[in-house]
Amino acid sequence: MKRFLIAALLCSASTLSQAADTQCLSNKYDAYIDASLTWYQDLIELTTQQYPDLEEVGAWFYNGRKNHFELNRGAVHYYLNEDMSKVSTEKPVEAWLQLEQIDIKNLANRDDELGKLASDSFSDRQSKPHAKNYELRSAFADLLSHPNKIDDVLSKYNQAIIEAEEVNCL
Secondary structure (H helix, E strand, O other): OHHHHHHHHHHHHHHHHHHHHHHHHHHHHHHHHHHHHHHHHHHHHHHHHHOHHHHHHHHHHHHHHHHHHHHHHHHHHHHHHHOHHHEOOOOOHHHOEOOOHHHHHHHOOOOOHHHHHHHHHHHHHHOOOOOOHHHHHHHHHHHHOOHHHHHHHHHHHHHHHHHHHHOOOO
16 A cells, blocks of 8 residues: 555656646747747837838738747647657757648647647748738848847847746756
8 A cells, every 4th residue: 555655646746747847848938939929029110110111011920920939839838748759848949849831731620729820820821921021021131230220129039038048947
């Protein structure tokens, strides 16, 4: 009986430890996603301040980035629990998720929240670009070629990524 209790306690401690590690990894990835979305918001805001006529395409672009990153968030949360072969936590956080286009297409067939996220992201990739997409990309290139214009938002992003990378979950 004592052996059974000790084994049960060890198993439950192991399960709790694994759940805590999974939650920590999820939080670490969430910090990366949040930093990335904030970076794109800031970049679009700086761009549309200089080019107000790009506000609509900026919103379109951000929506696509948001769909992409929210799919990645949902997929990492799912795969941390279900299939660690799709998540490489030994790599830098931005390279954790190992999904290919076919994986996203397959996820899009699911009838749950992850399926909806995949469907939204897959639709974005298949849709026709916004008419002013090239103008927005050119404005981004112009902005990014002047580091002094993006220094504050880039520093904020880099600091958030450093903080996410420094989290030690295991």
